[in-house]
Amino acid sequence: MKRQYKIFIFLVIVSLIVSIIYIDSHNKSKESMNYIEAKAKVLKIDNSNVNRAGISRIGDQSLDIKILNTKFKNEEIKAVNHLTGSLEIDDFYKERDTILVSLMIENDMIVGAKTVSLYRQDWQFILFGIFVLCLLIYAKLIGLKALFSFVASLFVIWEVLIKNLLAGKNPLIITTLALTLLSGIIIFSVAGINKKGISAFVGTMFGLISTIIITVFFGNRMGFYGMTTPFAQTLMFSGYMDLNMQHIFYATIIIGASGAAMDIAMDIAASMEEIKINMPHISKKDLIKSGFNVGRSVIGTMTTTLLLAYSGGYLTLLMLFMVRETSLIQILNIKMVSAEIMRTVVGSIGLVLVAPITAVFAGWIYSDNRMFKIKLNENKSEKKIGVSH
Template structure:
């Protein structure tokens, strides 16, 4: 039996065992999100389309699947959705500026040998492609933080109906601070694990520290990690404020 099928079966079994019905939905959402990415890439191959618009549409679809399909439509998922979209809008302008300024678009010297037989004149703006890559890499992390803050804040309000907006915001920030360190470290180690071969290549080529930190491949990944970490830091106060405002408003119904 194919190794991928075996691993998928093990994952499915564990998700059902731990998460029950929600675990099944989470497993299915993996394939739905994969399908969204494939559709985005398919349309992105057309030079007449804007990769950034396609990416933002794909991100909204992914957020909807992760929040509304897996966790259903309720107050906490709605607030997490709003928080994620607001953060994405703020991050988009920042990411576009950083990506253009750092000139990380295109391919690095280490990749040119493999791409030498192919033409790079394909009519696609590589700056926009780089922006799309960073946004896609960021959306998962900030959605995770948004729901991780929204859910306990709602529970706090249910068990303490008289909590003020200020107290709820303070509680949300405390929850966010606990998440901040672990999530940023998760992103860092995901990079180390995914690009361990690249680090070994740098070692094999006897790159100096200066050459490593100026390598386009290395810088592109570090920029992605830093942008995702900035997104995590930004979404904590945004989610805390939005939830605190909603939970103390007249329209809120437990």
């Protein structure tokens, strides 16, 4: 096993251990606040206080449950499931369901319990395990690097981006810093600190800056104030009225666009590296031209990918427009739709700008033959030493 392979295995294991320790400490901090979360099995249900209106349910489910973990394991208690009539949020439980409950603790005893949701974590771990397995089987060492960058990215998003946004820091500055850090972690973990990694990073940064400028300019003129993002109003009414929701909305656009920009920058940089390896004497002009050709092909599909990704999240809304025979002019001017149009188009503009910049920079850096000459001389020296021996 290669040394660098061992290093990345170590990094992945350390990342997972840190994540587990963080989750455990997070749960312990909740326990100190007189409530803990626990896994439970539904034994019996009483739906007498549940009123049904069509497919919606309002009222309270009374549950007899058995705790499956924590220090209260195997205790049987009663819990309440509050139903608000919102199908997006409510879970309606059946006997033998495995659920997550919040236990109110007083004097080391359970004094109350309410349901949180169905317990989906086991299946999530299985799904993630399949993802990791597929990644490692196909990509091997690069897959391991990608797994490390994936775990590190989750940590940066949660610990750096989210916490600083909630603290009231400038959303655009915090997002820019977080995405710069994320881009560095992801690109250099996968590609390494070399010409390919540097080219992809420079292209991504150019796309990030361009996206910020375009987003702020057009967002201010289209009258978006940030309330189109999911749960924005709920967040403000949870004690965060001072947050700049407009700039947080801009941050969501920039984050989405930066991921696509990173993809296309890496695609072009990797393609140009392969061209240079197989045609070491290719001219700078021809290399850049090849990078442009690759960029055009990738942009052609990536732009549509963005459209499908964003429209997929609003499929039912589009169906509703058709049912109500909403006119095109109304659809285009509805705040929510306009926001998604802006998100898609800004991301597409970022892609178009990233591609040529990455191609030009990669063409320049790959055509610098000084590194190639150094490596050639090293190889010759090694051969001479081998002959002398």
